[in-house]
Amino acid sequence: xxxxxxxxxxxxxxxxxxxxxxxxxxxxxxxxxxxxxxxxxxxxxxxxxxxxxxxxxxxxxxxxxxxxxxxxxxxxxxxxxxxxxxxxxxxxxxxxxxxxxxxxxxxxxxxxxxxxxxxxxxxxxxxxxxxxxxxxxxxxxxxxxxxxxxxxxxxxxxxxxxxxxxxxxxxxxxxxxxxxxxxxxxxxxxxxxxxxxxxxxxxxxxxxxxxxxxxxxxxxxxxxxxxxxxxxxxxxxxxxxxxxxxxxxxxxxxxxxxxxxxxxxxxx
Amino acid sequence: xxxxxxxxxxxxxxxxxxxxxxxxxxxxxxxxxxxxxxxxxxxxxxxxxxxxxxxxxxxxxxxxxxxxxxxxxxxxxxxxxxxxxxxxxxxxxxxxxxxxxxxxxxxxxxxxxxxxxxxxxxxxxxxxxxxxxxxxxxxxxxxxxxxxxxxxxxxxxxxxxxxxxxxxxxxxxxxxxxxxxxxxxxxxxxxxxxxxxxxxxxxxxxxxxxxxxxxxxxxxxxxxxxxxxxxxxxxxxxxxxxxxxxxxxxxxxxxxxxxxxxxxxxxxxxxxxxxxxxxxxxxxxxxx
Numbered sequence: 001x002x003x004x005x006x007x008x009x010x011x012x013x014x015x016x017x018x019x020x021x022x023x024x025x026x027x028x029x030x031x032x033x034x035x036x037x038x039x040x041x042x043x044x045x046x047x048x049x050x051x052x053x054x055x056x057x058x059x060x061x062x063x064x065x066x067x068x069x070x071x072x073x074x075x076x077x078x079x080x081x082x083x084x085x086x087x088x089x090x091x092x093x094x095x096x097x098x099x100x101x102x103x104x105x106x107x108x109x110x111x112x113x114x115x116x117x118x119x120x121x122x123x124x125x126x127x128x129x130x131x132x133x134x135x136x137x138x139x140x141x142x143x144x145x146x147x148x149x150x151x152x153x154x155x156x157x158x159x160x161x162x163x164x165x166x167x168x169x170x171x172x173x174x175x176x177x178x179x180x181x182x183x184x185x186x187x188x189x190x191x192x193x194x195x196x197x198x199x200x201x202x203x204x205x206x207x208x209x210x211x212x213x214x215x216x217x218x219x220x221x222x223x224x225x226x227x228x229x230x231x232x233x234x235x236x237x238x239x240x241x242x243x244x245x246x247x248x249x250x251x252x253x254x255x256x257x258x259x260x261x262x263x264x265x266x267x268x
Numbered sequence: 269x270x271x272x273x274x275x276x277x278x279x280x281x282x283x284x285x286x287x288x289x290x291x292x293x294x295x296x297x298x299x300x301x302x303x304x305x306x307x308x309x310x311x312x313x314x315x316x317x318x319x320x321x322x323x324x325x326x327x328x329x330x331x332x333x334x335x336x337x338x339x340x341x342x343x344x345x346x347x348x349x350x351x352x353x354x355x356x357x358x359x360x361x362x363x364x365x366x367x368x369x370x371x372x373x374x375x376x377x378x379x380x381x382x383x384x385x386x387x388x389x390x391x392x393x394x395x396x397x398x399x400x401x402x403x404x405x406x407x408x409x410x411x412x413x414x415x416x417x418x419x420x421x422x423x424x425x426x427x428x429x430x431x432x433x434x435x436x437x438x439x440x441x442x443x444x445x446x447x448x449x450x451x452x453x454x455x456x457x458x459x460x461x462x463x464x465x466x467x468x469x470x471x472x473x474x475x476x477x478x479x480x481x482x483x484x485x486x487x488x489x490x491x492x493x494x495x496x497x498x499x500x501x502x503x504x505x506x507x508x509x510x511x512x513x514x515x516x517x518x519x520x521x522x523x524x525x526x527x528x529x530x531x532x533x534x535x536x537x538x539x540x541x542x543x544x545x546x547x548x549x550x551x552x553x554x555x556x
Contacts, residue, residue: 115317
């Protein structure tokens, strides 16, 4: 028996539960009540309000990604230069928070922003419902997903290259910007992918922290499915999801372009 | 100067970890808060900001009612799905590793899709799939139950994480191991269980932990997939979003504390072992 057969159960599973379900998005986007039509899809596509929400979401997601990168890169860099066993332990500490479900952690943030922090600062208003609060909790949620791929790439970096750079007369900053940073591009790219698209679709944070003031693209899709789908209308949500999938495809393509041997792609 | 830089690094790491753990510490502290209102027995979890006094009462009620059911459901789904995902994913990784370059690249690429795919899309595709299947099954009076739906969905989004933590380990391990076991008279299954699996065990266990993490942290997929039963995250969302009454903070700690202690013990032991090994190495060097 050849070993490749061991992959077959997975391949069957993947076709049944990943490929086939995806087809439903396309089916329901163009099929309303059993008839094929572009009308419904076109209506959604030309809804200016939805595009405006998408624009705001992309802005907030870009902000989240940028802050995650700025905060996460130093973390990964410090960890990568530590003794391996200690770094391994601390990097575990960065993903342990995920063992408390993120709805609970977001809920805790709401309590902190609503009562504890204003009390401490001595202000009367709550801090929820502001764009700053939404951004902060989004950064909170996605930071580990930025740190992990960066740490993986940076810890695999050949240390002799840094020595070579020093020997050739580069100072610390030059070595960083000309050697370390370019070599960590695969990690940066997969970190961005792990944060950007999920941040567009995060609908829990706007609901719990934004008090519904900042409806993001994820909220639009959630509403479309939870409200309209009850009436058997999947088309709006499906069309919105297709737009989202375009983002996914673009970012996967970029990721594959930068990461030829698929090493940085995993967040482990 | 160098010393200052070094302590600055630790301050930064500490600060970031504090940021990540702040809401968790907050919930743990408030899980000991007295939430009974006035002199009556009525409990209101909505004032998660006011400290009323220390009590263990929240832990007494954590396994009762809807919350308790959700808690157990979450644990069942998490462990069942990550065990199954680990088995399928490990087998898949072994298979993928022995494939030729072209098919391997295709399978690896497609396997990345669920990881990059936002969980919102994963959730709605499963919702539509099960609605469709149940529509057909409904004609013969059968249904796919919520538990099975949740299980299938959780296994599906966990498998890629298992594959991508086992694959690197397989690359390090020798291809000849399997062949050698076959030559020594093992059946393919025996060769797998006795030679290949032990060699890649660290990858398998980190894959399992990753699958468990993803399942415990999931909300979005469960939210769209389950109709009648509520895993913990869905229960919490439905009781906290849009100005609802709030949930018992003890729910947060009851899963978290045991799992984290387990993980910390395992890791600290490994750390201690490595240190012991280092010391021994030094001794050997000194003798030389």
